[in-house]
Amino acid sequence: MEAENIVRAKDVRKVYTMGKMILEALKGIDLTIRRGEYISIMGPSGSGKSTLFNMIGGLDQPSDGKVYIDEVDVAQLDAYELAWLRCRKIGYIFQTFNLIPVMTALENVTLPMIFAGVPTDEGIERGVELLDLVGLGDRVQHKPLELSGGQQQRVAIARALANDPAIVLADEPTGNLDLKTGKEIITLLKALNKDKGVTIISATHDLKMLDASDRIVWIRDGTIERIEDRADLHLQVGVVEGEEG
């Protein structure tokens, strides 16, 4: 079962209704992501990146179309299976970190393990190892507000890895970080992808992500504009930069 499709979106649409306004955030997205890929979903803000991210992660329901994770239709899952999927199969990283503010770094990292039924001692041991891995071995007992943005995002990465997920979904992981910290986070994600074969799907408008990605999906106005392989990209970097600038 190698190299199969881990995520498949089929004609995914999402419509938000705000009073009488109807906003079509996604207008029919078809996308296939293979196991072990590092994918960046690029696009300006408001293009539907985050909406697509939420659909792929089973965090929101498409208005129309289907999302398959490991060839299982997410819409067909019951509450228990969906929770299992979010707990074990997918790790989430958010632009705003979304750590639980009253909990220490370690408590934040062990929370998904509690939901997975991992015994407390084992959870703490693994939590410390994961925090050590992201370079926060000495900040285990700190609360999120006592940490810098980059450190908070690293706690979030450690938390995303808690139950050894097959997919890490990162929504603008570098969006709230400075250049250098952003680069470190990208390096960390890339290392995960390479060493552990974790599929990384990242919504971003950070061009630094391009270099780490295997494929780049460009989104504009709720549709896929084009999909590029990194191999092709090298020839086009100048063009790309020019376009964005």
Add this chain to the structure above:
Amino acid sequence: MRIGGVFVEVGTSSKIPQEGVGRQLNLPLAEAVKISLRSLKIRFWRSIITGAGIFLGIAFLLSVVTSSYITSALDPEDESVVGAAQKWLIVISILVCTIGITNSMLMSVTERYKEIGTMKCLGALNRFVVKMFLLESSFLGLFGSITGALVGCLSMTLLRLMSDGMDVIRLYPWIPVLQWMVYAVVLGLILSVVGAIYPAYQAAKMMPAEAMRVEV
């Protein structure tokens, strides 16, 4: 930062299958009790403030009730006149306490919408979220209303003792006051649980993306 081939593997017990989809565990009640107590403890001061809201409501109710029964006990002839005014006072104090408690519970849960959304992303079941808030609010409700009932009753008794002398003890309306203590604790508990469960249930049944978007 340490990157590279040092990724940690956990024992086989929690090793996940790479294919297909499993079913999330329904955490046992004991685990939920543990988590909710821990959750109250880690936001200790916030819990104290919410608890104080319940405490004040119930203490106010009980002091009004105690005072009115003492007045009736000291002056049985006047009962018809005083009674109407006292009943009115009790009704008002029940209303004040209802609104106070529901408000503090609603606030304490709505400010945690984002947290509920995040917990759902991390694999919490809806029913676990509801169960956790049910337990948290019952602990808070019980603690707040028992202390509130005791303090409200005792302080009013002391006040009346100072103004009306030892007659208060001699003619003390034990039975109705004790009855009202029980009513007040039950009321406090129900209000705290209802005030917390309604928003918690709303948040728990949302898709995580929606719950995390809610700004309070």
